[in-house]
Amino acid sequence: MSSPVGVAAAYFELGQVIVLALLTGHAVVNAALLRRPARRPATVHALVSVLLPVRDEAHRVRPCLQALLAQESVPRLEILVLDDGSTDGTAEAVRALADDRVRLLTGATPPPGWLGKPYACHQLAAAARGDVLVFVDADVVLGPTAVAAAVGLLDGFDLVCPYPRMVAASPGERLVQPLLQWLWLTFLPLRAMERSARPSLAAAGGQFLVARRAGYERAGGHAAVRGAVLEDVELARAVKRSGGRIALADGSEIASCRMYTSWSGVRDGYAKSLWASLGSPAGAAAVVSMFLLLYVAPVALIPVAPWAGLAGYLLGVLGRIATARATGGRALPDALAHPASIVIFGYLTARSFRLHRKGSLSWKGRRVDTLTP
Numbered sequence: 001m002s003s004p005v006g007v008a009a010a011y012f013e014l015g016q017v018i019v020l021a022l023l024t025g026h027a028v029v030n031a032a033l034l035r036r037p038a039r040r041p042a043t044v045h046a047l048v049s050v051l052l053p054v055r056d057e058a059h060r061v062r063p064c065l066q067a068l069l070a071q072e073s074v075p076r077l078e079i080l081v082l083d084d085g086s087t088d089g090t091a092e093a094v095r096a097l098a099d100d101r102v103r104l105l106t107g108a109t110p111p112p113g114w115l116g117k118p119y120a121c122h123q124l125a126a127a128a129r130g131d132v133l134v135f136v137d138a139d140v141v142l143g144p145t146a147v148a149a150a151v152g153l154l155d156g157f158d159l160v161c162p163y164p165r166m167v168a169a170s171p172g173e174r175l176v177q178p179l180l181q182w183l184w185l186t187f188l189p190l191r192a193m194e195r196s197a198r199p200s201l202a203a204a205g206g207q208f209l210v211a212r213r214a215g216y217e218r219a220g221g222h223a224a225v226r227g228a229v230l231e232d233v234e235l236a237r238a239v240k241r242s243g244g245r246i247a248l249a250d251g252s253e254i255a256s257c258r259m260y261t262s263w264s265g266v267r268d269g270y271a272k273s274l275w276a277s278l279g280s281p282a283g284a285a286a287v288v289s290m291f292l293l294l295y296v297a298p299v300a301l302i303p304v305a306p307w308a309g310l311a312g313y314l315l316g317v318l319g320r321i322a323t324a325r326a327t328g329g330r331a332l333p334d335a336l337a338h339p340a341s342i343v344i345f346g347y348l349t350a351r352s353f354r355l356h357r358k359g360s361l362s363w364k365g366r367r368v369d370t371l372t373p
Contacts (some may be wrong), residue, residue, distance in 0.1 A: 013301065013308035020294055020315040027186040027319045031326030034190065035249040037149035037162060046152045047076040049130030053107075053120035055084040055364050057138035065097050073125045075150035080127055082107045084120045103127070114226045116366050122222040133216055134183045135209040138255050140164055142208075146254035148212040157194075158215025158244030159236055161204040162251025166327035172263030173309070175333050175341045176270070176348070180205075181327040182320055196248050197235035203248055206232030207245075207257045215244040215345045229276040229368055252328025262286065267348065273353035273362050281353050288346040296339045311338070 050068055054061055061081075068079050081098075084107040094104050105127060110119040125133055136142070146162075155159045168177040184190075184203050190196040193201045193258055209232060220243040225234035236246045261264045278284035298312025320335035355361050361368050 001024065001072075007352050013305050013312075016294065016298070017308055017311050017315070018121060019215060020298075020312050020319075022295075023186050023268060024315045024319040024322070027182070028322045030185045030188075030190050031322050033284075035160075035247055037146075037249060037251065037254055038152050039149075039253075041073055041145050041148040041152045043112070044132075044148050045076065046151070047078070048074050048131055048132045048134060048147060048151060049124075049128035050077065050079045050134045050147060051121065051124035051140065051166055052079065052081045052136050053084055053117060053124060054081060054094070054138050055116065055120070056086045056088045056090060056092050058086070058090045060090040061090055061093050062136050064136065064283060065102070067143070067146075068136070068142050069097070071103065071142070071145045071147045074151075075146065076130075077101060078129060079104065080105060080124050082120050082124050082147065084116060085109070096357075101342060110366075115231070115368060116364070117357040118222040118226050118228060118231045122226070122325060125216065127219055129211075131213050133211045135206065135215055136212075137207045137257070138257055140207050141256050143254045144320045146251070149254050150208070150251070152216060153247065153249050154210060154212060156248045157212075158219075159204070159209065159211045159239045159246045160249055161209050161232070161236075161247075162249045162254060163205050163327065164208050164255035164257040165252035167256050167258035168330070170262055172266045172360045173258075173260060174330070175344055176266050177259065178320065178324060178329050178334060179216065179345055181329065182323045184325045185326065186280055186319055188248075190248060193266060194245060197240060197243075199240045202233060202236040202246060203247075204232040206245065207259075208251055208255050209235075215239055215242070218242045219244060229273055233277075242340055250327055256328075267351070270348045271355050274348060274349050275356040275361075278349060284349050285331040288349055290314070291342045295342045297340050308366070310331045 008310040012293055019246055028176055081101045081102060081330045082105045091104060098104060105123065107120055121135060134147055134150060140366050153162060163181065166177045166180060168174045188203055219238040222231065224238040224241045225231045228234040235301045239246055248266050260269050295316045298309045301309030316338045323329045324335060
């Protein structure tokens with residue numbers, strides 16, 4: 001006869017598998033419902049302003065700007081590049097490529113209360129003339145119809161994020177970067193986010209954002225998120241607060257992005273933002289504990305409860321495969337290391353909060369943890 005402890009353990013294992021099956025099923029449904037840009041977008045007749053903030057990006061601004069200059073189906077296109085205090089020759093690299101569609105601006109030092117990127121984007125938006133604003137980071141390379149296709153996604157929305165395909169080459173990148181798409185496809189109800197007016201139900205990626213100027217200004221623009229480490233998410237929330245609508249889309253066929261090129265880049269990049277993303281240490285501890293329980297514990301269960309442990313592990317892997325295939329990522333063999341990815345996510349989270357508590361977080365020579373996110 002089974003002991004009470006054995007019965008409780010069996011129910012726990014069954015419950016864990018059910019929860020994992022529901023989460024993986026949610027990711028599969030989200031992947032099927034994910035908005036995607038048109039393969040052959042219509043010509044955009046509105047004036048479109050592409051806004052590119054750069055700070056020490058001489059090593060990668062060239063492919064980004066070349067791709068912007070090669071855009072099709074946007075006859076009224078202006079490109080504004082703001083050099084935000086670069087010391088590596090970024091401005092010279094821009095001048096070498098620029099034609100009459102490009103304006104190179106010299107950024108001012110952020111005033112008190114502003115972080116660097118929100119202030120750079122604020123200056124760009126103020127100088128832009130377009131009815132549509134397209135914010136692009138220097139690590140993004142757009143396909144030739146990307147801007148036109150992204151503008152087409154605005155139908156019914158004020159702000160849309162066509163999430164680029166994340167390029168990951170080194171082991172550290174391949175273990176961590178796919179978690180970005182996996183997180184929002186697994187845990188964020190996309191269609192409910194679009195319909196809901198709740199600002200808390202919002203997501204965005206600042207690498208590639210397209211906004212109606214009227215909606216952007218009604219939300220207060222980047223001035224409304226001047227001190228936000230996650231200015232992209234906070235901007236999406238500001239749009240919602242002002243009565244606007246937002247959406248996420250799969251931009252993997254029209255844009256690619258390699259955020260970091262080494263483990264040190266991954267480690268330091270996530271250190272500056274995870275503390276702001278997860279809110280409080282208690283909230284972060286709860287999230288990391290849940291992830292470890294759901295996605296790492298099944299591996300430890302395999303020797304003692306093979307069916308539950310293996311089922312839990314494979315459901316986690318299946319979720320990663322589904323989200324990778326939906327967003328242009330590498331499915332296998334990377335998805336097989338999902339438990340290791342979760343462990344690394346826990347380490348990065350703990351490191352981010354530790355450095356934030358010490359007041360030692362910086363990015364490109366500027367402090368990033370001195371203001372409220």
